[in-house]
Amino acid sequence: MESNIYKNIGAWRRLVAHLLWEQGVGGSNPLAPTIFNPKNSVMITLYVLKGKSGKRYVGITNDLPRRLYEHRLKKSKGSQILDDFTVLLTEEFQDYITARIKEKFLKSGQGRKWLDKLESFPDYNRGGYSL
Numbered sequence: 001m002e003s004n005i006y007k008n009i010g011a012w013r014r015l016v017a018h019l020l021w022e023q024g025v026g027g028s029n030p031l032a033p034t035i036f037n038p039k040n041s042v043m044i045t046l047y048v049l050k051g052k053s054g055k056r057y058v059g060i061t062n063d064l065p066r067r068l069y070e071h072r073l074k075k076s077k078g079s080q081i082l083d084d085f086t087v088l089l090t091e092e093f094q095d096y097i098t099a100r101i102k103e104k105f106l107k108s109g110q111g112r113k114w115l116d117k118l119e120s121f122p123d124y125n126r127g128g129y130s131l
Contacts, residue, residue: 044099048089048106048115051082056115058106060099064090088119 045064049057049071057078061067068087071079079085093099105111 043092043094044096046089046091046093046099046102046106047087049082049085050088051085053083055081056088056112057082057085058103058111060096060103088115 042062044060044062046058046060047064047067049059051057057071059067059078070076071082071085074080091102093102106115
């Protein structure tokens with residue numbers, strides 16, 4: 001019975017994100033409202049980098065140019081492993097939860113297979129960045 005509960009956690013998170021951000025359902029703490037306001041929001045960008053060695057790095061950020069600059073400066077372990085890289089994919093999300101769900105998917109076995117399939121197409125979108 002417990003295993004079925006854990007299988008539904010992803011669906012539960014999507015429901016919570018839907019209620020909080022898309023439907024505007026507020027939280028129980030009036031001092032920290034959870035209502036999504038598109039005017040005050042910052043887009044969250046999911047990105048996939050590929051190094052010359054063929055290794056990939058999947059991440060999310062609220063400032064893609066700054067994050068790519070940090071990768072070029074080798075400020076993180078992931079960018080030290082990649083060395084020179086190209087941007088394979090970028091995708092924007094209105095909220096952190098949705099971006100994180102997609103990031104976790106792309107880091108899973110199924111997500112890696114999806115990225116392999118994406119790369120096999122000759123004209124897939126590289127996110128508009130050339131490095």
